[in-house]
Amino acid sequence: MNIVFTGMRGTGKTTLGKKIAKLIQWDFVDIDKEIEKKVNKKIDQYVDEFGWEAFRKEETLVAKKCAQLEKTVISTGGGTMMNPENAAALKGNGHVVLLVCKMERLKIYLSKSYQRPSLGGEKSAIEEMHEVWAKRKDQYYEVADTIHDTSRWPSHKKLLKTLQSVESLNL
Numbered sequence: 128m129n130i131v132f133t134g135m136r137g138t139g140k141t142t143l144g145k146k147i148a149k150l151i152q153w154d155f156v157d158i159d160k161e162i163e164k165k166v167n168k169k170i171d172q173y174v175d176e177f178g179w180e181a182f183r184k185e186e187t188l189v190a191k192k193c194a195q196l197e198k199t200v201i202s203t204g205g206g207t208m209m210n211p212e213n214a215a216a217l218k219g220n221g222h223v224v225l226l227v228c229k230m231e232r233l234k235i236y237l238s239k240s241y242q243r244p245s246l247g248g249e250k251s252a253i254e255e256m257h258e259v260w261a262k263r264k265d266q267y268y269e270v271a272d273t274i275h276d277t278s279r280w281p282s283h284k285k286l287l288k289t290l291q292s293v294e295s296l297n298l
Contacts, residue, residue, distance in 0.1 A: 128295055129199045131217045133267060134226035135260060136205040137236040139277040143226065146283045147290070148200035151298050157202040161189045170204075183210065191216045209263055214270045222293055224286070225271035229278040230256060 130147065132140040141157050148155035159170055162185050166173050174182050186207055193201050194216035201221065208214045208223070217223065228236070233256060268274070273293070275286045291298045 128297070129194075129196060129201055129217075129221035130290065130296065131201045131203060131221040131223045132226060133203045133208045133223055133270065134205065135228070135233065135256065135263070137233050138226035138228045139236070139280075139282075140202040140226055143275075143277065143283055143286065144200045144202040147287060150283070150287055151200075151290075154196070154199040155202070156193050156196065156199055158186065158189050158193060158207055159202075159204045161193065162186060162204075165189060186210070187213055193217070194220050196220075205259070206263070208270050209266055214266075218270055218272075222272045222290070222296055223270050224273045224275055224290075225267050226275055226277050228276065230260070232278045 130144075130153070132144045134140055144157070145155050147153075162173075162182070163169055165188075166185060168176070170182065173185075183206070186204060187210060190203070190207055190210075190213040193199070197220075201217065203213075203217065208217070273286075273289055275282065275289070290296055
């Protein structure tokens with residue numbers, strides 16, 4: 128069994144995932160970083176060169192591989208769980224934690240973050256947030272086992288307590 132973090136970009140999937148993994152002494156894997164290792168390019172470079180469709184194919188291969196791990200905290204990319212194949216694989220061996228964050232706070236987090244590729248090409252990552260949230264919200268909630276708000280940091284203690292109460296995780 129794994130813990131799988133999902134949610135919009137900038138909600139803290141990697142930061143919070145690493146912290147939780149350290150606290151429970153599990154491994155940590157970031158799907159986006161695994162893709163970068165596999166293709167030997169940063170995601171924005173790969174997307175610029177090969178497009179989002181090629182990236183999503185690589186993402187599915189990596190997601191399926193990660194789903195086979197045990198006692199691992201997995202940070203997904205913002206769109207990973209939008210693919211039903213990825214969601215089924217990761218949820219099949221994982222407790223899915225949806226990280227949500229107030230849009231005003233998310234804008235601040237993203238403005239301090241590394242350069243992220245635009246999802247559609249016409250707008251900045253920050254400009255796309257409302258549009259992307261509207262498209263993905265229902266699917267995020269559908270796959271979630273736990274919902275955790277990251278609008279106020281640090282928030283790991285509350286989440287850890289919640290996860291410790293999940294019997295299937297045996298924490």
